[in-house]
Amino acid sequence: MAIRRLPETVVNRIAAGEVVERPASAVKELVENSLDAGAARVDVAIREGGRSLISITDDGCGMTPDELEIAIERHATSKLPEEDLFNIATLGFRGEALPSIASVSRMTLTSRPAGQDSAWSLSIEGGTVGKPAPASGGTGTRIEVRDLFYATPARLKFLRSERAETSAVIDVLNRLAMAHPSVSFSLHDGNRERLRLRGEQGDLLDARLARLGAIMGRDFMENALPVSAERDGAQLSGFAGLPTLNRGTAAMQFLFVNGRPVKDKQLIGAVRAAYADFLARDRHPLLALFLDLPPKSVDVNVHPAKAEVRFRDPGSIRGLVVGALKHALAEAGHRASTTVSMAALGAARTEPSAAQYSFAGRPHGGGVSYPPASAYSGRAPGRGLAEAGYAFQAPVAGVAAPDFAPAARADRPEEQAPPLTGNPLGAARAQLHETYVVAQTSDGIVIVDQHAAHERLVYERMKQALSASGVARQGLLIPEIVELGDEDAARLTARAAELAELGLVLEAFGPGAVAVRETPALLGEIDVQGLVRDLADELADLGDAFTLKEKLEEVCGTMACHGSVRSGRRLTADEMNALLRQMEATPHSGQCNHGRPTYVELKLADIERLFGRR
Numbered sequence: 001m002a003i004r005r006l007p008e009t010v011v012n013r014i015a016a017g018e019v020v021e022r023p024a025s026a027v028k029e030l031v032e033n034s035l036d037a038g039a040a041r042v043d044v045a046i047r048e049g050g051r052s053l054i055s056i057t058d059d060g061c062g063m064t065p066d067e068l069e070i071a072i073e074r075h076a077t078s079k080l081p082e083e084d085l086f087n088i089a090t091l092g093f094r095g096e097a098l099p100s101i102a103s104v105s106r107m108t109l110t111s112r113p114a115g116q117d118s119a120w121s122l123s124i125e126g127g128t129v130g131k132p133a134p135a136s137g138g139t140g141t142r143i144e145v146r147d148l149f150y151a152t153p154a155r156l157k158f159l160r161s162e163r164a165e166t167s168a169v170i171d172v173l174n175r176l177a178m179a180h181p182s183v184s185f186s187l188h189d190g191n192r193e194r195l196r197l198r199g200e201q202g203d204l205l206d207a208r209l210a211r212l213g214a215i216m217g218r219d220f221m222e223n224a225l226p227v228s229a230e231r232d233g234a235q236l237s238g239f240a241g242l243p244t245l246n247r248g249t250a251a252m253q254f255l256f257v258n259g260r261p262v263k264d265k266q267l268i269g270a271v272r273a274a275y276a277d278f279l280a281r282d283r284h285p286l287l288a289l290f291l292d293l294p295p296k297s298v299d300v301n302v303h304p305a306k307a308e309v310r311f312r313d314p315g316s317i318r319g320l321v322v323g324a325l326k327h328a329l330a331e332a333g334h335r336a337s338t339t340v341s342m343a344a345l346g347a348a349r350t351e352p353s354a355a356q357y358s359f360a361g362r363p364h365g366g367g368v369s370y371p372p373a374s375a376y377s378g379r380a381p382g383r384g385l386a387e388a389g390y391a392f393q394a395p396v397a398g399v400a401a402p403d404f405a406p407a408a409r410a411d412r413p414e415e416q417a418p419p420l421t422g423n424p425l426g427a428a429r430a431q432l433h434e435t436y437v438v439a440q441t442s443d444g445i446v447i448v449d450q451h452a453a454h455e456r457l458v459y460e461r462m463k464q465a466l467s468a469s470g471v472a473r474q475g476l477l478i479p480e481i482v483e484l485g486d487e488d489a490a491r492l493t494a495r496a497a498e499l500a501e502l503g504l505v506l507e508a509f510g511p512g513a514v515a516v517r518e519t520p521a522l523l524g525e526i527d528v529q530g531l532v533r534d535l536a537d538e539l540a541d542l543g544d545a546f547t548l549k550e551k552l553e554e555v556c557g558t559m560a561c562h563g564s565v566r567s568g569r570r571l572t573a574d575e576m577n578a579l580l581r582q583m584e585a586t587p588h589s590g591q592c593n594h595g596r597p598t599y600v601e602l603k604l605a606d607i608e609r610l611f612g613r614r
Helices: 007-020 025-037 065-070 097-103 162-179 204-216 216-222 265-274 314-331 336-350 383-397 450-469 488-496 496-501 528-541 546-562 574-583 606-611
Strands: 041-047 053-058 105-112 119-125 133-135 140-146 184-188 191-199 224-231 233-241 253-257 259-262 286-294 427-432 438-441 444-449 473-482 505-508 513-518 597-605
Touching: 025 041, 025 053, 025 140, 025 162, 041 162, 065 105, 097 105, 162 184, 162 191, 162 204, 162 253, 162 259, 191 204, 204 216, 204 224, 204 286, 216 224, 216 444, 224 314, 224 473, 233 314, 253 265, 265 286, 265 314, 286 314, 427 574, 438 574, 438 597, 444 450, 444 528, 444 574, 444 606, 450 574, 473 528, 488 496, 488 505, 488 528, 496 505, 513 528, 597 606
Parallel strands: 041 184, 253 286
Antiparallel strands: 041 053, 053 140, 105 119, 105 140, 119 133, 184 191, 224 233, 233 286, 253 259, 427 438, 438 444, 444 597, 473 513, 505 513
């Protein structure tokens, strides 16, 4: 069969298949053009989830009649003045969006540059271009896309329901709005207004938090920790939620690179690594991070959808993200999210039920569900493991049993109660059911789960000890040979030094294999073959060895659980106050190792509302 050139319309439709996957993809490309044009307001209207109509109106710089005709040609753009693909400072740069969308729809462009007396309109139907004609319109550009995919009806069969497609459009607009808080956005679906975000004013940090609060909810706004760090010319900013504000999916994690929403596996892996000590594996934090770095340090020309990026120095970027998040979490100290106390108040107003552990938030913002404590408790600890936990704790805490250093006693403690001022968690007043410590603060009360709180304290001490002395290793009598593919073996041997710090010593053993000589002593007898294969898979997928870290953390967490003060043990007033002071001085003490809160704080005003005093 002879080789021939494809018609221009077919070429454009092939390109549309790469760039425009669904109506939300078309909205993303067109709104990015509006933002690149300097728009301060972008209004979007859709019908039937974007199938029958997509309308984008902005107040950007606009286009002349000649520019309208050039704009719908393939690879025509104003965003690469020096034709340098390594110095991209705009959201769009390929010059494919308009011709691709126009080739599979009926499109009308109406635009008026600033200072011009009238607007001009240009119509394109299935790739067939008309002539510019005078039209009415204000400064800026309006693009109407009707009957999307009418020229490629097979694509219509793969679209989801109207509701699902509308949700995808909302998600696209939310992500772009987060990156551009000074721009106003609106969305109307033909029946009602689905989105309205006014442009935020003032400092970028404050404007960004206000915009994030409008999209992610007030719960996130009230429990967000500022993140700020810089390394090797890369700047990271944004906000991360407290660990006790978490969800069952990663849907509320938003990552941006130079103002561009991205879904990067390395960045997602870095977030997971930073929160590994504070959340169970099936829980995910809420956050929005903005990474700004020189354009030549990142390649955004990886995929037509521009959702994937490639960093010149991925290790440095990962370290920047992990370090910044861990620093922000450490700065939070013992703080827990306000959703904990709100959920407690909500439960107090209703009949007790199994649903008390559901911490409901606003739509799009901060909902979090905690499973019952029994889900984490497991079976009763064996004598050997409990003794091992006590033995491990002893050199760290300086005591042979899980106890608190007693506070200095006064001659008559009943006359000299601990002061409330200066202590965020107040002074202990009672112990309920030998499990919960009740403390009085200057403006409310605090209820502490003594086992969960002490578990976190012991765990933090164990981490410090491991950091100081390293992970103990045990040598294998006969090295374990693990057969892998060449690439997997190369990834493992390249990270051999890092794995050795975690107690796993391995080396290359011929092509496609590694020899394991030592394993972490804490893990005891393990399936070396399975562990190494899991590590290889995670290095390939996420760029980090989570399996080994999680196994070590699980053992440490179990030892901390078994080596901490148990529920049902009666504490003295000095011991209760010592626990409160240690919590105030220990980072991350607001949640246990599984992300559950260690204490609930109720303000006096909230308590008075419960009793109708306000």
